[in-house]
Amino acid sequence: MAVEDPQKGSFRIYSRKAFGNWAGFSHGWTYWCSELLIMGSQLSALGIFSRYWFPKIPLWIFATVYGVAAILIIFIGVKIFERLEKWMAIIKIAAIIGFIVIAILVILGFIKGGLYKAQIPRNFKDWFPNGLKGTWSSLIYAFYA
DSSP: OTTTSOOSSOTHHHHHHHHOHHHHHHHHHHHHHHHHHHHHHHHHHHHHHHHHHOTTSOHHHHHHHHHHHHHHHHHHOHHHHHHHHHHHHHHHHHHHHHHHHHHHHHHTTSSOOSSSOOOOOOSHHHHOTTHHHHHHHHHHHHHTO
16 A cells, blocks of 8 residues: 555554544554553563563563663664664574574584484474474464564
8 A cells, every 4th residue: 555655654544544534543543552552561571581580580670671671762763773673683693593503513413412312303203293283383483473
């Protein structure tokens, strides 16, 4: 829609244009309220994850720190955030490539150690220990990661 009919404003403009002022108004406020609720649940989830490493620190402290960090990101502007995001993406890609290289070296036997010897899966049960249903369940989490 944005390519065919570019409009100044957000996506709610298309709701207003297609269904009237009430639809654009309610669409905008519904989106704002849902984002507010989602942000609260995300801050709680981040706090729960952080308590895994720091169990003695209360959850509300983590949620507050992450909330303030989100607000600071909004205030620093798009240009600085773009640079920060670019460097974080480079670090993430380098880490993924590093993990893949380490896994290949372990499988090929160049890196020794640990309690278990790395083995390449040889049959269906090794690749999918919980069947296709278990794999599908894990993909749902991967898609939203």
